[in-house]
Amino acid sequence: xxxxxxxxxxxxxxxxxxxxxxxxxxxxxxxxxxxxxxxxxxxxxxxxxxxxxxxxxxxxxxxxxxxxxxxxxxxxxxxxxxxxxxxxxxxxxxxxxxxxxxxxxxxxxxxxxxxx
Amino acid sequence: xxxxxxxxxxxxxxxxxxxxxxxxxxxxxxxxxxxxxxxxxxxxxxxxxxxxxxxxxxxxxxxxxxxxxxxxxxxxxxxxxxxxxxxxxxxxxxxxxxxxxxxxxxxxxxxx
Numbered sequence: 650x651x652x653x654x655x656x657x658x659x660x661x662x663x664x665x666x667x668x669x670x671x672x673x674x675x676x677x678x679x680x681x682x683x684x685x686x687x688x689x690x691x692x693x694x695x696x697x698x699x700x701x702x703x704x705x706x707x708x709x710x711x712x713x714x715x716x717x718x719x720x721x722x723x724x725x726x727x728x729x730x731x732x733x734x735x736x737x738x739x740x741x742x743x744x745x746x747x748x749x750x751x752x753x754x755x756x757x758x759x760x761x762x763x764x765x
Numbered sequence: 766x767x768x769x770x771x772x773x774x775x776x777x778x779x780x781x782x783x784x785x786x787x788x789x790x791x792x793x794x795x796x797x798x799x800x801x802x803x804x805x806x807x808x809x810x811x812x813x814x815x816x817x818x819x820x821x822x823x824x825x826x827x828x829x830x831x832x833x834x835x836x837x838x839x840x841x842x843x844x845x846x847x848x849x850x851x852x853x854x855x856x857x858x859x860x861x862x863x864x865x866x867x868x869x870x871x872x873x874x875x876x877x
Contacts, residue, residue: 683864685867692771692855692867692868692869692870693855693857693867693870694867695864695865695866695867698864708864739808739809753799753811753814754799754801754811754857754865755811756808756809756810757808758808759808
C-alpha cells in the first residue's frame with residue numbers, strides 16, 4: 650500500500666533561519682508531488698508541484714523553494730524564513746498524469762511551522 | 766482563472782440537524798470535484814469525489830454531494846449530523862490537469 654511520510658510534525662524557527670521540510674512517498678512510482686500551505690482562515694494554497702525528478706513548478710511567488718532529488722522525495726526549503734511563512738504545510742501525492750489524472754490527492758500529516 | 770468558492774466560513778449547528786455546505790467553481794469545461802475533511806488534529810481525508818456518471822455522489826460517513834453542472838455547484842449534504850462531524854471541510858476541483866484548486870474551507874461545529 651502507498652504511504653506518505655512528512656517530517657517534522659512541528660517546527661519553531663526564528664526569523665531569518667533556514668528551513669527544510671521533507672516528504673517521501675512509498676509504494677508508488679512517478680507520483681505527482683505537491684506542497685500546500687494552510688494558513689489560518691485562508692484555506693489551502695498550492696505552493697509547488699512536481700511531475701518528475703528535477704521538475705518543479707511554482708504557483709505563487711515567495712521566499713520558499715522546492716526540490717525533488719529523487720522520484721519519491723520532495724523537499725520544501727527556505728534560506729531565510731519570514732514571519733509570514735508561519736502556517737501548516739502539507740505534502741501530497743497523486744498518480745502520475747501519464748497513467749490517470751483522475752485520482753484523488755493523498756495528504757501527509759503536515760508540519761506546523763511557527764516562525765518567531 | 767480557475768477558482769472554487771465556499772459560501773460559508775463557519776457553520777454552527779446542533780446534533781441531528783441537517784447540513785448543507787455550498788461549493789461553486791468557475792470553469793466552463795469538464796471538471797473533477799472533491800470534498801475533503803480535516804478533523805481536529807488529523808490530516809486531510811477524502812470524503813467523496815465526482816469524476817463522471819451519476820451526479821449524486823455518496824461518500825463516507827453518510828455524506829453525499831450533488832454535481833449540478835448548470836449551476837457550477839457541488840454542494841455537500843448530510844441529513845443528520847453528529848458531534849463527531851465537527852471538522853473543517855474543503856471543496857476542491859481539477860479542470861483537466863492534475864492540480865487541485867481548493868476552496869477556503871468551511872469550519873463546521875456541531876453542538877451536542
